[in-house]
Amino acid sequence: MRRVFIPNRGEIAVRIVNACHSLGLECVVGASEPDMRSLAAHLADRTVCIGPGPASQSYLRDDLIVHAALSTRCDAIHPGYGFLSESPALADRAREHGLTFVGPPTKAMKLAGDKLAARDEAAKAGAPVLPGGQVANAQEARALAAHVGYPLLVKAAGGGGGRGIKRVHDEDELDGLLSLARSEAGAAFGDDRVYLEKLIESARHVEVQIAADDHGTVLHLGERDCSVQRRFQKVVEEAPAPDLAPHTRQRLRESAVSFAERIGYRNLGTAEFVIDAETGEPYFLEVNCRIQVEHPVTEAITYLDLVAMQLQIASGHRMQIGQDDVSFHGHAVECRLNAEDPAHGYRPSPGTLSLFALPEREGLRVDTHCQAGTAVPPYYDSLLAKLIGHGSDRQHAIDILIEALEDLDVDGVETNRTLLIGVMGHPDFRNGPVTTDWLERALR
Amino acid sequence: MGLTDDDVREILRIIDESEELGELSIETEGFSLYVSKGAASAEARSGGVQPTTPPERAPAPTATPAAQANPETNGLVDIPSPMLGTFYRAEAPGAAPFVEVGASVDAETTVCIIEVMKMMNSVPAGVSGTIAEIVPENGQLVEYGEPLFRVQPAG
Helix, strand or coil: CCEEEECCCHHHHHHHHHHHHHCCCEEEEEEEHHHCCCHHHHHCCEEEEEECCCHHHCCCCHHHHHHHHHHCCCCEECCCCCCCCCCHHHHHHHHHCCCEECCCCHHHHHHHHCHHHHHHHHHHCCCCECCEEEECCHHHHHHHHHHHCCCEEEEEEEEECCEEEEEECCHHHHHHHHHHHHHHHHHHHCCCCEEEEECCCCEEEEEEEEEECCCCCEEEEEEEEEEEEECCEEEEEEECCCCCCHHHHHHHHHHHHHHHHHCCCCEEEEEEEEEECCCCCEEEEEEECCCCCCHHHHHHHHCCCHHHHHHHHHCCCCCCCCHHHCCCCCEEEEEEEECEEHHHCCEECCEECCEEECCCCCCEEEEECCCCCCEECCCCCCEEEEEEEEECCHHHHHHHHHHHHHHCEEECCCCCHHHHHHHHHCHHHHCCCCCCCHHHHHHC | CCCCHHHHHHHHHHHHHCCCCCEEEEEECCEEEEEECCCCEEEEEECCCCCCCCCCCCCCCCCCCCCEECHHHCCCEEEECCCCEEEECECCCCCCECCCCCCEECCCCEEEEEEECCEEEEEECCCCEEEEEECCCCCCEECCCCEEEEEEECC
């Protein structure tokens, strides 16, 4: 691997450019027109304009991306997160043309993308899965629902990441929501298969980072707790997951590794679980085939560079560490600073940053593509920066972030800063793990 | 009907990710939403009953950069590349180029081909006039919006 094509934007494009340079690799950023003056475009060895602002005509076009990678003499593609990062079509197309795709084998990507198949494989690998299963019609659904119990979720096999989910409170709602879920899933994902799963009303979201090379080594890099969510979107993440029973932690790690081994997973990935806050029981949810937004909290406590690991594993290198070499140091918390307008339901607030100055302090890491003058286009997610506090313990990490958020200078767009400070200072959050419904309840 | 900004965003995302849906109009009491894919035109309105006619249609199904006067080239108009790809001046190797410097073109005249992963895309001039300059080399990668030709506009 010598030259990496990065068809992405925002802070993750900057992160990948820096990882490439740290390994002595050149990189070419494929940017949309409004991103041609971005920080990633500036830092890259070369930037090409792959299309106009709307992602459907730029970052979601695998033909343009592979053409641009080949024409700029790249030998690899690192897709980042979002966009086509988990697209088997891009991975196949890249590999057919001799490019290294920095991600798992296409077969593993397809399996992970089929949430129903992933659920079955996880169960076969010994991971705990929620009561439920596929239903083909209303009759089957009623029978299975009676067994699973209400409330429950109807989920699309092609969904994931919080998409394609319907909550069913009782039997009266089941028929209607089932047929709605099927038709929506068919339209949105081209796959109308749905399945039922028991709804854990009070749940934590905990995920395990896994890393697997081509030489048979599969490691876990510990867990992250991402329970602070709004409308299924993560807002705050941390590592390690606080207050997990040792046997639960062990169960999660072992499940994630055995699932990865079973499906022939390679490169970095994340196994997501819910944990029933009442019983402490964990259940497998899905596996993500990309670098996660929240990967820095794992980096902070393991001292590993996860993006560099992705590039090295994709190059065929053997991982230089074994499971016993993975150790955890202190506690890290990440806040996602978004351009959102709190006065209007946290809708995106695009614009141009007239001011963006970040504090510097010990234990604080900031991953961002923003500076004064940066345009925040309306086409993409509204993430401005990730602030990561790493301290000797959880309270220390939280205190670093409160100070950093208060000292941050940002103007020109609305942000969720006040929300983040509110979460960091809230006794519920400070006193221990919260559940995924906590933030929305606290906001009311 | 209580549609939030997040709901609108979710609708936009579903439309953005669907291959076939070009435009969408949803109307309920007190709410109307009209979305047209391609030209980044989306409107959501709520509160009070809105007129039932959708707002003006977006002009084109895909955002193609229009020919534009280039201030640095003395009245010449650029024909920008409508997409990233490989620039070919002729239909096939050895065939005569579509246009040479001095050729007269109108908006419909094919001036070149942009190839993307073996798919050949004909590019119309989009403007009437005389070709004054051919900017990229044959077979070169051109980026979205990069000038392909400079044209002395007619009239």
